[in-house]
Amino acid sequence: MPEYRVGHGLDAHRLVPGRALVIGGVTVPDSPRGADAHSDGDVLLHALSDALLSCFGLGDIGVLFPPSDPSFAGLDSRHIVQSVVEKVRGVEPGAAVVNVAAVVTLDAPKLGPLREQVSAAVAQLMAVPVADVGVTFKTSEGLAPDHVQASVTMLVRL
Ligand code: C5P
Numbered sequence: 268m269p270e271y272r273v274g275h276g277l278d279a280h281r282l283v284p285g286r287a288l289v290i291g292g293v294t295v296p297d298s299p300r301g302a303d304a305h306s307d308g309d310v311l312l313h314a315l316s317d318a319l320l321s322c323f324g325l326g327d328i329g330v331l332f333p334p335s336d337p338s339f340a341g342l343d344s345r346h347i348v349q350s351v352v353e354k355v356r357g358v359e360p361g362a363a364v365v366n367v368a369a370v371v372t373l374d375a376p377k378l379g380p381l382r383e384q385v386s387a388a389v390a391q392l393m394a395v396p397v398a399d400v401g402v403t404f405k406t407s408e409g410l411a412p413d414h415v416q417a418s419v420t421m422l423v424r425l
């Protein structure tokens with residue numbers, strides 16, 4: 268009987284002018300604002316990384332990549348995901364992601380046209396078929412217009 272773990276991660280950043288908006292490793296074209304962050308501020312990949320770490324009680328990405336460390340400034344969050352995958356591989360070599368369910372909350376711009384690109388990027392990072400990645404986009408209905416947020420749940424088979 269296979270053993271399974273559920274992981275969950277959440278991340279949010281403030282939107283500010285003059286920054287690129289990066290979601291799932293995809294730069295959103297023509298966004299007037301991006302995440303105010305030490306790294307590239309990719310909330311989806313941060314939540315994804317924390318979800319994977321949470322399966323194995325490995326803390327969170329703030330411990331692995333402290334915002335106080337200047338060498339992580341502007342860091343491409345795909346590198347964060349890759350180091351988390353390697354860390355998990357060291358602890359549980361047989362672990363394999365079964366599926367990923369992500370929700371991104373952003374009032375504007377519309378992300379729908381990027382769904383396939385974002386899903387494909389997440390699928391590649393987690394080594395799963397794209398059909399096993401769900402990416403949902405939601406507005407905050409104007410309640411958090413200066414906010415970009417992502418929540419990620421995943422199932423991992425040991
Ligand atoms: O949040 P709400 O339910 O009003 O979202 C309506 C639709 O807008 C959904 O189909 C969602 O995929 C899309 N959406 C989007 N980009 C966003 C937020 C929502 O494409 N930034």
Ligand code: MG
Nearest residue numbers: 278308310313
């Ligand atoms: Mg973050």
